[in-house]
Amino acid sequence: MSVLVNNDTRLVVQGITGKEGSFHTRQCVEYGTNVVAGVTPGKGGQHMDDIPVFNTVKQAVAQAGANTAMIFVPPAFAADAILEAAEAGIKVIVCITEGIPTLDMVKVARYLEGTDIRLIGPNCPGIISPGQAKVGIMPGQIHQPGPIGVVSRSGTLTYEAVYQLTLQDLGQSTCVGIGGDPIIGTNFIDMLRLFQADPQTSGVVLIGEIGGTAEEEAAAFIKAEVNKPVVAFIAGQTAPPGKRMGHAGAIISGGSGKAADKIAALEAAGITVVRNIGELGAICKKVMGT
Amino acid sequence: MKIHEYQAKQLLKKFNVPIPQGGVATDPHEAYQIAEALGGMTYVVKAQIHAGGRGKGGGVKVAADLNEVRQLAEAILGMTLVTHQTGPEGRVVKKVLVEQALDIKQELYLGIVIDRAQARPVIMMSAAGGMEIEEVAARTPELIVKEAIDPAVGLMPYQTRNLAFGVGLDGALIRTASNFITNLYQMFMAYDCSLVEINPLVVTNGGQLLALDAKVNFDDNALYRHKDLIELEDPNEIDPLELEAKKHNLNYIRLDGTVGAMVNGAGLAMATMDLIKLAGAEPANFLDVGGGASADMITNGFRIILGDPRVKAILINIFGGILRCDVLAQGVLEAVKQVQVQVPIIIRLEGTRCEIGRDLLKDSGLDFTVASDMLDAAHKVAALA
Incomplete structure (x- = not known):
């Protein structure tokens, strides 16, 4: 088992003919992901390598049986791409695009509310179930199949964490980068719920950062609903208030979103919080190793 | 992206949100001329930097006559203003806003932000105007009224009434406040703002509502569709x-x-x-x-x-x-x-x-x-x- 992506994943890549889209599609194919289609409006009928390109996601679903989408289109068109995938019946949508206007995401979030569609991102590295499918831009080779679920707001910091886990021989069930924007489709709680229900996952690594209160909400949820061990790390303990630290969502504003508050909330919920990122793998081994 | 108070107020004006009369000056003589054109009795001279706490730092002063406007402008322009938001090095003041002083009856707070957890814009009001909203939230949260806006239908009139009645306004001020809030919300949406704060929002003895101060931040990701805003960025800041x-x-x-x-x-x-x-x-x-x-x-x-x-x-x-x-x-x-x-x-x-x-x-x-x-x-x- 694993969550959201697996051997049954049939991927359509929106923006497949662009530079990023084609590069990362090839990386996903190389990893073993079943990429069944691409979409670039106006380029229907062409092929990217052996992958058929369609004009619309609707066609990609009807003719190639796509059930999962990965989006690489530029920020100005990304909200449209997400809704196109949703309307075409895709149930797992992974939006890699960085820089989407927040008010566009307000509309997208409203559209998806109450549906069974799962949007991952935007502004995220994607999702991987090691050994099965990679839907994203993460380096596949640092992963290893196993029992640990990883959920993170970051990109390279997630790779760092995964790499340390792999070095400790702690494989991963599924690793998800949920994205660094203020409004994202899938939050910590959504992923924790999935990991809790997944029989392959026996423990969770949660990587948060400054900004918002998602980590505090996750802490309360873990205390109430998760009985698998969780190890957490929060980036940005030294970040100054009022400054956007790279990610659009990583900003301490109006006294909320501070790392110290998040760490306190997690620890109060009985979660092991790693202070020094260099020790993450070793601490996970201690807490979750068998 | 952040802009100055005087720039924010120009945007408010464009959306029919009432602001005090005034103008921006880069030298004391210009400040004098602006005040002279305003007429009236007393004036306010306000340092224009991108940081809160300007009043406490000595960057906002009241002048009793035109000569005092000139003197205050001379003192404030070029000063290094240190507030709790500038850091110890402070900011050099290059512009002042000169406004007519108002006959204030009551000070309120009005803010619009994107609530991350709800994924919606939220309008907040408080009867504790002039205070930082975080402080009000920590000490007297019952004074804050909030309305989340469903993007599918937009801001509804009942929500503006909930806010206006919620901070204790009544009579003719309800309609005035509803219009104020509606217009401000339209600006927030039209310009992809990430934050709009009117603090204080003042009620005058004459029954007017005016934005005495204005803080407007924009979503950097959306600037590509607002080319007119880019020139408002002040590289000095x-x-x-x-x-x-x-x-x-x-x-x-x-x-x-x-x-x-x-x-x-x-x-x-x-x-x-x-x-x-x-x-x-x-x-x-x-x-x-x-x-x-x-x-x-x-x-x-x-x-x-x-x-x-x-x-x-x-x-x-x-x-x-x-x-x-x-x-x-x-x-x-x-x-x-x-x-x-x-x-x-x-x-x-x-x-x-x-x-x-x-x-x-x-x-x-x-x-x-x-x-x-x-x-x-x-x-x-x-x-x-």
């Missing part, structure tokens, strides 16, 4: 190194320490800053050279980090993913030769082909300290800084 970094598409934020950090990825960059601090040193900056750091990005990164004279050592922390560490190492070598870095460099490479990358650096003949992992890197940097 941005750290010159941050401005330079922006030109090269680098995420750089200057901090107060001595250890420069160059990292690929925002999350890892924050974690690296934290690590420097844990090791007993202070980070000099946040710098994210991007997930796929190229030689060009690294060269520019070095230039910007070294633009800060406080930097005594540089820690490069790269996690090589799809971009291989050997390619990165070559990029670093080229950049170091080109920029002629004079401070010690500690470099930590991890991930794809990291051994080859490390060997390249060790064999380069250049003075690198290669760290084996993040812990080791931090200790080596702290020892040097």
